[in-house]
Amino acid sequence: ICLHRGISEQLKGRGIYEQKQLISEARKRAAGFPLFVAGGIKEGVTKDVAGAGADVCIAGSAIYNSSNPKETVQRILQEIRKSYKR
Numbered sequence: 377i378c379l380h381r382g383i384s385e386q387l388k389g390r391g392i393y394e395q396k397q398l399i400s401e402a403r404k405r406a407a408g409f410p411l412f413v414a415g416g417i418k419e420g421v422t423k424d425v426a427g428a429g430a431d432v433c434i435a436g437s438a439i440y441n442s443s444n445p446k447e448t449v450q451r452i453l454q455e456i457r458k459s460y461k462r
Contacts, residue, residue, distance in 0.1 A: 377402060377412065378413070378414060378434075379395075379398065379399060379413050381416055385415070386437075392414065392417070392425075396425075396427075396428040397428075399425065399430055400428045400429050403429025403430070411430050412431065412432040413425050413434065414433075414434035418435060418438035419438065419451055422455045422456050427459070438452065439452070
């Protein structure tokens, strides 16, 4: 199951990570299935997304639009590793 906030909403400053209640509700309804979350995932939000119940964070534009994608990936991975220690 994947929750995705489209770019039109992201451009208004509304990333999926701001919808923790929606992620939590999807986690309950999708019990037994992995929950992927995408749309505005960037550094500093994986803790909230993981805490709300996401199994996977998809960070696309944060990496693609970065001036240094390799460093951005490394920082996001470090954050994800900390967030998903359950």
